[in-house]
Amino acid sequence: MPAVIPEDSVGIVEPQKIEFTEPLQLQCGRVLQRYHLMVETYGELNEARSNAILICHALSGNHHVAGYHSMDDKKPGWWDSAIGPGKAIDTNKFFVIGLNNLGGCHGSSGPNQINPETEKPYGPDFPIVTVNDWVESQARLADYFGISQFAAVVGGSLGGMQALQWSINYPDRLRHCMVIAAAPKLSAQNIAFNEVARQAISQDPQFHHGHYYEEDEVPRVGLMLARMLGHITYLSDDGMRSKFGRELRSGQISYDFTPQFEVESYLRYQGERFSTAFDANTYLLMTKALDYFDPASESGTELPSVLKQAKAKFMVISFTTDWRFSPERSREIVDALVEADKQVSYAEIEAAQGHDAFLIPIPRYLDLFSAYMQRVEADTPELQNKESI
Amino acid sequence: MRADLELIKDWVEPGKRVLDLCCGDGELLNYLQNEKQASGYGLEIGPDNITACVRKGVNVIEKDIEEGLASIKDNTFDTVIMTQAIQIMMRPDEIVDEMLRIGKECIVTFPNFGHWRARGYLAFRGKMPVSKFLPYTWYNTPNTHFCTFKDFERLCVERNIYIMERTVVDNEHQHRWWIHLWPNMLGEIAIYRITK
Numbered sequence: 096m097p098a099v100i101p102e103d104s105v106g107i108v109e110p111q112k113i114e115f116t117e118p119l120q121l122q123c124g125r126v127l128q129r130y131h132l133m134v135e136t137y138g139e140l141n142e143a144r145s146n147a148i149l150i151c152h153a154l155s156g157n158h159h160v161a162g163y164h165s166m167d168d169k170k171p172g173w174w175d176s177a178i179g180p181g182k183a184i185d186t187n188k189f190f191v192i193g194l195n196n197l198g199g200c201h202g203s204s205g206p207n208q209i210n211p212e213t214e215k216p217y218g219p220d221f222p223i224v225t226v227n228d229w230v231e232s233q234a235r236l237a238d239y240f241g242i243s244q245f246a247a248v249v250g251g252s253l254g255g256m257q258a259l260q261w262s263i264n265y266p267d268r269l270r271h272c273m274v275i276a277a278a279p280k281l282s283a284q285n286i287a288f289n290e291v292a293r294q295a296i297s298q299d300p301q302f303h304h305g306h307y308y309e310e311d312e313v314p315r316v317g318l319m320l321a322r323m324l325g326h327i328t329y330l331s332d333d334g335m336r337s338k339f340g341r342e343l344r345s346g347q348i349s350y351d352f353t354p355q356f357e358v359e360s361y362l363r364y365q366g367e368r369f370s371t372a373f374d375a376n377t378y379l380l381m382t383k384a385l386d387y388f389d390p391a392s393e394s395g396t397e398l399p400s401v402l403k404q405a406k407a408k409f410m411v412i413s414f415t416t417d418w419r420f421s422p423e424r425s426r427e428i429v430d431a432l433v434e435a436d437k438q439v440s441y442a443e444i445e446a447a448q449g450h451d452a453f454l455i456p457i458p459r460y461l462d463l464f465s466a467y468m469q470r471v472e473a474d475t476p477e478l479q480n481k482e483s484i
Numbered sequence: 485m486r487a488d489l490e491l492i493k494d495w496v497e498p499g500k501r502v503l504d505l506c507c508g509d510g511e512l513l514n515y516l517q518n519e520k521q522a523s524g525y526g527l528e529i530g531p532d533n534i535t536a537c538v539r540k541g542v543n544v545i546e547k548d549i550e551e552g553l554a555s556i557k558d559n560t561f562d563t564v565i566m567t568q569a570i571q572i573m574m575r576p577d578e579i580v581d582e583m584l585r586i587g588k589e590c591i592v593t594f595p596n597f598g599h600w601r602a603r604g605y606l607a608f609r610g611k612m613p614v615s616k617f618l619p620y621t622w623y624n625t626p627n628t629h630f631c632t633f634k635d636f637e638r639l640c641v642e643r644n645i646y647i648m649e650r651t652v653v654d655n656e657h658q659h660r661w662w663i664h665l666w667p668n669m670l671g672e673i674a675i676y677r678i679t680k
Binding site for chain 2 (some may be wrong): 109180412426429433434436437438440441442445459462463466467469470473
């Protein structure tokens with residue numbers, strides 16, 4: 096609980112639910128007749144509607160990007176370190192939009208929401224959504240706010256993939272594209288980890304083929320295992336060694352199967368916490384969206400060719416110990432952008448925290464982030480005028 | 485602007501696609517972008533330099549040149565520039581070859597080890613030259629591959645590299661008429677414009 100709201104926080108924020116009634120054609124062939132998105136915004140949209148930044152979330156993220164919902168909140172939004180007054184994404188200058196993606200479990204249309212056609216939860220019947228579908232729904236969200244062009248679309252991990260897809264699908268609707276700790280497509284190893292996570296969930300007896308809401312049960316064990324596995328891939332070997340080493344909880348080995356090493360109890364805690372806060376069907380959907388992401392193959396071409404159509408300027412960032420989406424994967428994006436003759440900058444941040452590093456306020460990372468945002472500001476004429484007045 | 489950059493900026497024609505290897509804080513690229521409508525990138529490994537480039541609006545890519553430039557296709561750039569860095573490379577000859585593969589022409593600058601002061605230092609003191617301009621001692625210098633103008637030009641002949649233009653300046657980056665009488669003895673910094 097924050098005793099007082101920090102000065103560089105966006106403060107107490109309130110999500111809003113926005114309804115869309117125009118049918119949305121999905122990549123899988125199905126149509127969502129109507130849907131809603133949970134959204135949070137910070138800062139003010141200027142008159143020219145030119146200062147908007149879209150934040151795309153990763154696998155387990157949501158619309159609550161910064162600030163607090165109440166004074167009882169233990170933690171602020173998931174990217175509070177980067178967003179707020181005077182922070183890298185300065186809400187005194189920019190209008191920031193965070194949303195929960197379609198298929199999510201934090202209030203946007205998704206498996207745990209009521210299907211208006213059946214008046215029951217969608218459950219496993221919620222259609223498979225892809226990064227393309229998310230970009231389409233986000234474009235409609237931009238229309239709702241009257242934003243024809245974002246100053247920047249920003250995301251880390253799966254969020255970075257959405258930002259990249261934005262630059263391809265809507266070249267004229269963003270000036271800057273920030274792709275952090277992402278990849279141009281998943282590797283076989285990435286997909287393999289996702290499949291183990293999905294199996295853990297779907298083999299849980301309480302999963303009931305996804306209809307667990309009706310049974311008033313939750314596949315807690317499956318979700319916990321999925322998260323424990325995922326969490327290992329978010330950390331680095333070095334990071335785990337320095338954080339846990341081989342530390343024992345009680346100081347001595349007990350020669351049984353209770354959790355004795357610190358790392359065991361940490362993973363169990365993380366897994367259990369997640370299993371009560373996240374939806375199993377959503378986890379399945381999000382991992383599928385990751386697996387399917389492949390903008391080059393979708394267009395039947397190579398990455399440089401598909402990026403030819405992009406008009407945004409790019410900032411690509413990776414972290415040295417990230418092995419989920421390693422620096423090599425970011426370099427693939429950068430090489431393709433260079434070959435496509437696009438404006439791109441790239442930095443590889445020294446960090447021990449693995450994939451998780453993109454959410455951590457590492458000084459060099461935040462400096463670079465701020466420096467790039469100054470460039471975004473410089474490309475937003477209305478923000479220039481404001482300063483000269 | 486750093487004086488050697490001042491000299492080479494005139495060798496880049498307007499609107500060209502430029503790659504600056506070891507671009508530092510992006511000063512040259514910033515100038516070329518603003519004054520010559522050049523596009524392109526700098527390669528750099530120093531974190532502070534990278535942030536400085538980004539702040540200026542110069543496209544910078546974190547990349548260690550020693551790991552190779554293989555990911556860049558042939559003739560991607562009009563001009564590839566490397567200032568005051570060739571002598572710190574593991575294999576200067578390979579870097580020059582790579583620069584000429586990815587660029588149509590290249591600009592290279594390096595300190596001349598054949599300068600009379602360096603020669604005198606070694607001849608009379610019997611020690612590796614240390615000066616204000618070359619402040620390192622032999623065991624901690626990053627400059628592992630010093631060469632003279634003659635050495636560089638010999639490399640160019642061996643590799644069929646055509647020297648389009650060259651100039652020599654003193655350590656204040658000033659052209660002095662007398663340097664040109666005996667450049668390998670009197671010039672401290674060499675600036676070459678080369679192509680295949």
